[in-house]
Every structure is written in C-alpha cells, then in structure tokens.
Amino acid sequence: MTDPVRKAPSELDQLPDRDTEETAEWAASLDAVAKAAGSNRAEYLMRRTLQHAEAAGLALPKLLETDYVNTIPTSSEPAFDGDLEMESRITAWNRWNAAAMVTRGSRFGVGGHIATFASAAWLYETGFNHFFRGKEGDGSGDQLYIQGHASPGIYARAFLDGRLSEQHLDNFRQEAGGDGLPSYPHPRRLPWLWEFPTVSMGLGPLSAVYQARFNRYLENRNIKDTSNSHVWAFLGDGEMDEPEATAALTLAAREGLDNLTFVINCNLQRLDGPVRANFRVVQELEGAFRGAGWNVVKSLWGTAWDELFQLDTTGALLRRLRAVPDAQFQTYATRDVAYIREHFFGAEPALQQLAAVLSDAKIAECFHTSRGGHEARKVYAAYKAAVEHKGQPTVILAQTVKGYTLGPTFESRNANHQMKKLTGKEFRAMRDLLELPIPDAKLDDSLVPYGHPGADSPEVRYLQERRAALGGPAPARRVHPVAPLPQPAEKSFAALKKGSKQGMATTMAFVRLVKDLMRDKETGKRWVPIVPDEARTFGMEALFPSAGIYSPLGQTYDPVDRDQLMYYKEAKDGQVLNEGITEAGAMADFIAASTAYSTHGETMIPFYIFYSMFGWQRTGDQMWQLADQLGKGFIVGATAGRTTLTGEGLQHADGHSHLIAATNPASLNYDPAFAYEVAVIVQDGLKRMYGEKPEDVFYYLTVYNEPMPQPAMPEGVEEGIVKGLYKFKDAPAATSPDAPRAQLLASGTAIHWILEAQELLAADWNVFADVWSATSWGELRRDALEADEAALKGEFRTPYVTKVLADAPGPVVAVSDWMRQVPDQISQWVEQDYTSLGTDGFGLSDTREAARRHFGVDAQSIVVATLAQLAKKGSVPASAVKEARERYGL
Numbered sequence: 001m002t003d004p005v006r007k008a009p010s011e012l013d014q015l016p017d018r019d020t021e022e023t024a025e026w027a028a029s030l031d032a033v034a035k036a037a038g039s040n041r042a043e044y045l046m047r048r049t050l051q052h053a054e055a056a057g058l059a060l061p062k063l064l065e066t067d068y069v070n071t072i073p074t075s076s077e078p079a080f081d082g083d084l085e086m087e088s089r090i091t092a093w094n095r096w097n098a099a100a101m102v103t104r105g106s107r108f109g110v111g112g113h114i115a116t117f118a119s120a121a122w123l124y125e126t127g128f129n130h131f132f133r134g135k136e137g138d139g140s141g142d143q144l145y146i147q148g149h150a151s152p153g154i155y156a157r158a159f160l161d162g163r164l165s166e167q168h169l170d171n172f173r174q175e176a177g178g179d180g181l182p183s184y185p186h187p188r189r190l191p192w193l194w195e196f197p198t199v200s201m202g203l204g205p206l207s208a209v210y211q212a213r214f215n216r217y218l219e220n221r222n223i224k225d226t227s228n229s230h231v232w233a234f235l236g237d238g239e240m241d242e243p244e245a246t247a248a249l250t251l252a253a254r255e256g257l258d259n260l261t262f263v264i265n266c267n268l269q270r271l272d273g274p275v276r277a278n279f280r281v282v283q284e285l286e287g288a289f290r291g292a293g294w295n296v297v298k299s300l301w302g303t304a305w306d307e308l309f310q311l312d313t314t315g316a317l318l319r320r321l322r323a324v325p326d327a328q329f330q331t332y333a334t335r336d337v338a339y340i341r342e343h344f345f346g347a348e349p350a351l352q353q354l355a356a357v358l359s360d361a362k363i364a365e366c367f368h369t370s371r372g373g374h375e376a377r378k379v380y381a382a383y384k385a386a387v388e389h390k391g392q393p394t395v396i397l398a399q400t401v402k403g404y405t406l407g408p409t410f411e412s413r414n415a416n417h418q419m420k421k422l423t424g425k426e427f428r429a430m431r432d433l434l435e436l437p438i439p440d441a442k443l444d445d446s447l448v449p450y451g452h453p454g455a456d457s458p459e460v461r462y463l464q465e466r467r468a469a470l471g472g473p474a475p476a477r478r479v480h481p482v483a484p485l486p487q488p489a490e491k492s493f494a495a496l497k498k499g500s501k502q503g504m505a506t507t508m509a510f511v512r513l514v515k516d517l518m519r520d521k522e523t524g525k526r527w528v529p530i531v532p533d534e535a536r537t538f539g540m541e542a543l544f545p546s547a548g549i550y551s552p553l554g555q556t557y558d559p560v561d562r563d564q565l566m567y568y569k570e571a572k573d574g575q576v577l578n579e580g581i582t583e584a585g586a587m588a589d590f591i592a593a594s595t596a597y598s599t600h601g602e603t604m605i606p607f608y609i610f611y612s613m614f615g616w617q618r619t620g621d622q623m624w625q626l627a628d629q630l631g632k633g634f635i636v637g638a639t640a641g642r643t644t645l646t647g648e649g650l651q652h653a654d655g656h657s658h659l660i661a662a663t664n665p666a667s668l669n670y671d672p673a674f675a676y677e678v679a680v681i682v683q684d685g686l687k688r689m690y691g692e693k694p695e696d697v698f699y700y701l702t703v704y705n706e707p708m709p710q711p712a713m714p715e716g717v718e719e720g721i722v723k724g725l726y727k728f729k730d731a732p733a734a735t736s737p738d739a740p741r742a743q744l745l746a747s748g749t750a751i752h753w754i755l756e757a758q759e760l761l762a763a764d765w766n767v768f769a770d771v772w773s774a775t776s777w778g779e780l781r782r783d784a785l786e787a788d789e790a791a792l793k794g795e796f797r798t799p800y801v802t803k804v805l806a807d808a809p810g811p812v813v814a815v816s817d818w819m820r821q822v823p824d825q826i827s828q829w830v831e832q833d834y835t836s837l838g839t840d841g842f843g844l845s846d847t848r849e850a851a852r853r854h855f856g857v858d859a860q861s862i863v864v865a866t867l868a869q870l871a872k873k874g875s876v877p878a879s880a881v882k883e884a885r886e887r888y889g890l
Contacts, residue, residue: 040315064287068321070372071297074306077381082129084376086462091125092434093451095405097156100448101169103421110173111420115403115410117153119267123398124153126379127232128474129466131387135478137471140226140600144475145208145233148184148199155181161463163473166450187477188628195477197628200621202242205262208233209248210588212260217550221573224602230387231260237281238270246288248585252393253293255552260393261386265373267402268326273414277327282397295392299382300399302370316350332367333401333412340367373398405433480601485523485690492516496679503707507638508539509675510703513682514607518547528593528606530577532586538609538638541566548574583614587622594631603690605633612637612702613654616661627666630696632689640702641817642839643851644749653843658822661700662778669700669778673751676713677775680721704749723800724776731768740875741810742769742866747777750815756859761866765880770808781825799829811869815857837865860888
C-alpha cells in the first residue's frame with residue numbers, strides 16, 4: 001500500500017476554519033471547472049476572483065503579475081484631448097531632426113544615439129503636449145528626469161519651438177567652442193534647459209524618488225506648496241538592472257508618493273542585445289513594482305492587436321504571449337510572416353486556427369511595429385491614469401520597438417545602440433514613412449538637411465500653445481531670483497572659536513555648531529540634517545526631540561524611549577531626514593535639498609553626515625551628479641581617517657576619501673584639525689554658497705571621533721584656514737642660531753602628532769620645527785593650479801602655499817591620517833625639500849596608538865622622518881636616524 005500524497009504545509013493550515021464544509025464546496029467547484037472546462041478556464045476564474053477581491057478592498061495578497069496585455073483596453077481609453085494629426089506631424093519633425101543631428105555629427109566622429117528616441121518619441125511628445133507642467137505657471141512645475149540617450153529628440157523639439165538653432169544642433173557633442181550641446185542632460189553644461197543629470201544609469205530613478213519625497217518634505221514643513229508638482233522619470237528597461245534603479249521603490253510606496261510616475265520604455269533591448277533574453281522583462285518589472293506597492297499600468301500592444309485578442313476565445317494567444325521570451329519576440333519583429341506563422345502561431349492548434357483568419361499584412365503590422373508606446377491615444381490613457389491615481393506611485397510599462405521608423409536595418413537589431421547614422425536611402429524611406437515635405441533633391445548621401453515647417457506654421461503654433469497652457473517650455477531649468485540668506489549671528493560660531501579644555505572630537509564640534517545654527521530665527525528652518533541611521537553615533541540624538549525626524553505619517557506609535565530626554569520623535573513637519581541604512585538614499589536626499597534653490601526657488605542648507613569611509617567610496621557617482629546639478633551644501637565625512645576609528649578594521653578605515661574628492665571640481669575639500677577651524681570653514685561656506693554672489697560649489701569636511709582639547713582660535717588665521725594653510729605654533733626658541741630647523745605640516749587629527757613631534761625634536765635632538773595646520777591640501781592645490789594657468793597667459797603670481805612657506809627654514813614634512821598622495825598634492829609648489837607621511841595600505845583593527853605606529857605616522861615616526869631629511873643635507877649626523885629608531889623602538 002502506497003502512502004498518500006502529502007500536500008506542502010501552508011500558512012492557511014495555522015488558521016481555524018469555522019466552516020470546513022463551505023471550504024470544501026469552493027474547492028470542489030474549482031475542481032469541477034478544471035475538469036469540465038480545462039485548467040485555463042479555472043486559472044482565469046481564479047485570477048478574476050482575486051482581482052475582484054482586491055478591488056473590493058479585501059485584505060488578500062495582491063497579484064504580482066497580470067496577463068501580458070494592456071491594463072487599459074482600447075474600449076476604456078479616455079477621449080484624446082488634442083489634435084492627433086497635428087501632434088503626429090510635430091512628432092515626425094522631431095524624429096527626423098533627432099536622426100539628422102546625430103547623423104550630421106558622425107562626420108566629426110562624436111557619436112550619438114538614434115534608436116532610443118526613435119522608440120520613445122510618443123512617450124515624450126504626449127507628455128509635452130498634455131501633461132508636463134512648466135515653470136511659468138503656478139508652483140514649481142513638474143520635474144522631468146529624461147532618459148539620457150533620448151537627448152537628441154529633446155534637442156529636436158527645442159529646435160522646433162525656436163529655443164535652439166541649426167548651429168546648436170550642428171554642435172551636438174561639440175562643446176569646446178562654447179556654443180555646443182552636451183551629449184546628455186547636463187545642467188552644468190546647459191543650465192537653462194536641463195534640470196537633472198540622468199545618464200549615469202540607475203541614478204535617475206533613485207533621484208526621482210527622493211525628489212518626489214523632498215517635494216512632500218517642503219510641503220509638510222510649510223516651506224513651499226508643491227502639491228501641483230509631479231515627478232516624471234523616463235527609464236529604459238535595461239537600466240532597471242542597476243541596483244540603484246529599484247533601491248527606493250518601497251520608500252516611494254511606503255510614503256504614498258502619488259506625485260511620482262516612472263515611465264519605463266520596454267523596447268526589450270539593452271546596449272548589446274535583449275534585456276531578458278530567456279525571460280520577460282515586462283512581467284518581471286510588473287512583479288517587482290507590484291510587490292513593492294506601486295500602481296502598475298501596462299501599455300504593451302497597439303490597436304492592431306485588438307482583433308487578435310477578440311478572436312482569442314480560448315486564451316491560447318495570452319498563454320503564448322506569456323511564454324515567449326524577450327529575445328524570441330525581438331526575432332519575430334525582424335522576420336517575415338511565414339516565420340511568425342510557423343514559430344509563434346504554430347505552437348498549438350488554437351493559435352493555428354486564429355492565424356488562419358489573419359492576413360499577412362495584419363500579422364506583419366502586429367509583430368513588427370504595433371506597440372502601445374507608439375500610439376498617442378494609449379500613452380495618453382496611461383498618463384491620465386497615472387496622474388489621477390491616488391495613494392501610490394505609478395509605473396507605466398510601455399512596450400516599443402527600438403529604432404522605430406528608422407527602417408529595417410535599425411528596428412529591433414541588437415547593434416542599433418551602436419549605429420550612429422542613416423544613409424541617404426534610409427532617410428528617404430524615413431521621410432516617406434513620416435510623410436514629411438522634404439524633396440529628393442535635398443536627400444543625397446553627403447549632408448542630410450534639418451527640417452522645419454516654419455516659425456509661424458500650424459505645427460509650431462500648436463506646440464507653443466500647448467506649452468503655454470501647461471506653464472511654459474519644458475524641459476527647462478529656472479534659477480529663481482532669491483535674496484541671499486542672511487549670515488547667522490557670530491554668537492553661533494563663538495563657542496567653537498573660544499576653544500575648550502575639555503576633550504571634544506571635531507565630529508561633535510560640527511554637530512554642536514549645526515544645532516546652534518538651526519536655532520537661528522532667520523535661517524534655522526533652512527537647514528536639512530541628513531543622516532543614514534547613524535545619528536546617535538555622531539551625537540545628533542539631541543535633534544530628535546527638538547527638530548523631529550521627518551515622517552509623512554507623524555508618529556503612530558509610543559516610542560520605547562519616550563520617558564527619556566532625547567527620545568526618538570517622528571513628526572510630519574520634522575526637520576531631520578534619518579534615512580535608514582542607505583548612503584545612496586541619503587545622498588539622493590542631499591541632491592534634492594541642495595538644488596531646491598533652482599527646482600523650487602527655495603534655498604535650503606543641507607548637511608549630510610556619514611561614516612567617512614561610506615561616502616565618496618560608496619556614492620562617488622552621486623557626488624558627480626550633485627556637481628552636475630549645481631548643488632550646494634555641506635557633506636561631512638565623520639569618524640574620518642584611517643586610524644581614529646578604533647578597532648573597526650579594514651572596511652571602516654578611510655584613508656583615501658580626500659583623493660577621490662579631489663577629482664571633483666565642484667567640491668571644496670577641508671580636513672580641519674580644531675573646532676574653531678570647523679567654525680571658520682562653515683562660515684565661509686555659508687557666505688560662498690548662499691551669500692551675495694553665490695557659487696555653484698559644495699563643501700566636503702572630514703571630522704574625527706577622537707576627543708582632544710580644543711584651543712582658542714589665534715588672531716588673524718581666518719584667511720589661512722580658508723585658503724588651506726597657516727602657522728599654528730612657532731618652534732621653541734633655538735639654543736643656537738645654527739640649530740637645525742624644520743617645518744611640520746599636518747591636517748585633521750594629525751596636528752596632535754606633529755605637536756608631540758615638535759616637542760621631541762627640540763628636547764631629544766636639538767631640532768626646532770614650526771607647526772602648520774593644513775586645513776585643505778585640495779584648496780592649496782587648486783590655487784596653485786590657477787597660478788600656473790595664469791602664467792601661461794603671461795599673468796604671473798606666486799601660489800599661496802609657495803608664498804606662505806617661502807621664508808620657512810629647513811625641510812618640510814607633511815603628515816595626515818590619509819594616504820601620502822593627499823598631502824603630496826602640493827609637493828611641486830613647495831620650494832623646500834619635501835616628504836610626506838601617511839596611512840597607505842589597508843586599514844587594520846587595533847588601538848589608535850598601535851595603528852599609528854604601524855603606519856609610521858605617530859610622533860616618534862615623524863621625528864625619525866624629519867631627522868632623515870635633515871641628515872640628507874648634513875644638518876644632523878646620519879647616525880641620528882638609526883639612533884632615533886632604536887630609542888623609540890621603531
């Protein structure tokens with residue numbers, strides 16, 4: 001006797017069944033349908049039942065995948081609010097000029113992408129004509145994250161409405177002359193047009209989520225009414241492979257960001273080939289977004305497919321569409337009808353019967369070109385559904401053909417991303433397809449012309465009227481005229497400048513300063529503290545009850561530490577953005593806040609504080625995005641350096657962030673040693689970024705977690721702090737005029753090591769060294785490079801570092817808690833013999849003292865390095881170096 005088949009245990013087995021007989025009847029009914037009408041009918045009934053239950057608000061798990069059909073059937077599409085024929089002509093001109101621009105540019109080898117906009121043209125045109133709010137209406141308008149590779153089409157539209165000339169288009173990707181167009185959306189390169197840089201893949205969707213969230217933050221804090229602003233992010237299905245692209249989906253759903261819409265152009269192609277060659281990316285994305293809590297609208301098939309679906313009385317067509325992988329569907333788009341009849345419809349008899357009543361022309365239209373993303377009515381229906389949906393963000397999955405209208409050599413071909421031009425023959429075919437009035441005489445293989453119906457043509461008037469009704473041109477970046485922020489009162493900085501005998505880490509000094517600045521009546525509410533779930537690590541818990549942690553829900557629970565002074569307080573108007581463990585999310589927050597001056601005409605002062613190691617190393621690409629978007633604010637790498645974070649080891653020991661930061665031209669990088677230096681740098685930053693002549697820069701400060709006595713600020717050092725170097729302590733009085741001299745330079749916490757070394761050199765070796773605080777190796781280098789560049793123009797000046805050290809006797813020894821390459825940035829402009837000490841190599845777990853001895857940067861190692869430099873010049877005996885090593889046990 002065989003054992004009965006046992007079913008897998010289910011969570012339902014744990015729930016009491018109050019009516020087992022009724023349950024059995026439901027199960028028996030389902031079995032009967034499957035037996036009488038087949039499993040397909042049973043599956044259909046179950047799906048419809050679940051959909052009905054979801055619509056009725058029953059608390060059931062949601063379906064994560066629906067059939068491979070349009071969410072909005074043709075019969076349910078809303079009336080199209082516009083002149084479709086006119087919009088078709090406008091789109092045709094834009095398609096033509098986008099292709100012409102890239103083709104003409106290929107003469108100079110600058111490249112460009114044609115196929116992306118060709119597939120997505122209607123996704124953009126429908127938005128521009130009906131949905132995207134401009135900056136000249138009420139509020140801030142919409143925020144558009146344009147897919148980078150589609151930029152030729154956006155330039156073509158700006159050309160059609162008169163914002164760009166033929167000369168501009170001919171200078172696509174040729175910017176050096178000053179009148180060119182950047183390859184992709186770059187606000188720093190074209191600041192009147194592009195609002196957001198997006199082509200670093202994955203960062204567009206991530207930034208769009210946090211921009212929509214920051215819009216709500218401004219509204220909930222009563223700073224700006226952003227209720228009419230909608231965020232649109234245009235993405236490629238291949239781009240969704242990037243982890244950043246889906247990193248914040250649950251945040252958007254959790255906070256109900258119905259002011260956000262993703263439009264994913266599902267042309268089923270990456271740069272090199274199919275997106276999900278053996279699978280179906282549309283269904284995968286639907287499941288991911290539905291699972292994350294988003295509203296999903298699929299616009300997959302064009303109107304030509306309606307007849308096929310009506311004829312599909314058995315569900316065979318739906319089953320086949322669910323089964324065909326992306327790569328095979330791409331093949332159908334490029335093969336003849338006979339191939340499609342055999343390989344698609346030949347899969348089962350029901351499909352063969354369906355195909356028998358279809359003409360070859362109908363099959364070719366459906367499989368070659370008819371996609372939801374190519375029909376304005378279907379795109380319009382999807383967009384309207386998105387903006388009217390409440391309580392959830394929406395993703396629109398629009399299927400298209402990559403290279404659509406460019407001809408058979410482009411459409412759905414694996415290589416079309418790398419194809420940069422069309423031949424004269426291909427342009428003639430494209431002209432005929434688009435029905436454009438361009439004569440053959442202008443279409444030879446030498447230089448294809450741009451097309452324009454005329455500045456006063458019906459097309460241009462229609463386009464401009466549509467944009468006027470929606471609030472002006474788009475895309476567009478506007479820097480609203482805002483008054484400079486008043487500088488905070490000096491008393492906010494006075495405490496740090498006074499110093500403290502009690503040990504205090506510079507991390508704590510910075511946090512105390514910002515707490516005081518947030519109390520300022522004029523600018524306090526403008527501060528946006530951002531931290532990735534490490535606020536208590538940095539001593540910021542005092543901000544929790546005073547400023548509140550932002551949450552659109554407020555606080556719906558009784559916090560466990562409510563009876564404590566510094567309890568965890570969430571509030572709808574909270575000021576602190578405590579993002580959880582996501583440096584990428586916190587950085588996206590920072591970008592949104594730092595550019596609010598242009599996006600919303602509201603100047604905000606964000607400061608983002610994080611474990612130093614997890615800043616530039618982890619999110620350096622976003623730092624470039626920040627620079628491109630002309631963001632301002634303070635980025636603070638806390639617990640900085642390779643040896644101050646005791647015991648944490650290799651992955652937490654940061655010795656290289658300043659090197660990475662030095663590569664970013666917009667970043668002003670400081671490594672302050674004392675609390676008063678922090679105060680002066682922040683004062684300077686507030687003036688430079690938010691004062692009378694605001695600069696498009698941001699500040700990077702590294703601060704330390706090592707409590708040390710904080711001296712009072714000496715007189716007259718402010719200029720040196722800002723420029724990067726000043727003398728902190730003179731050498732002790734020399735015992736004789738001929739006594740050896742040296743110069744010790746240090747940044748950050750290393751200042752304390754050279755102060756001890758100064759004492760040892762004088763007491764043990766009769767060597768007298770001056771101590772210098774190098775607050776910014778990067779700013780010293782920037783100034784020196786500018787002096788070198790001026791010299792090439794015949795304008796000669798001495799770099800600041802050279803001038804300040806000009807009369808300083810002896811060799812220079814530069815020390816930091818960073819790799820030697822950080823202080824070596826200035827070596828070529830120092831006239832004295834120069835050497836550096838640093839923490840090269842991997843970090844390790846140990847005490848601070850042991851780690852510094854290991855890297856050779858402790859006071860004793862500095863003494864030996866100084867003696868070695870002096871010995872080279874004969875200023876001390878060569879034996880002194882060996883003697884010192886033995887004395888100090890090195």
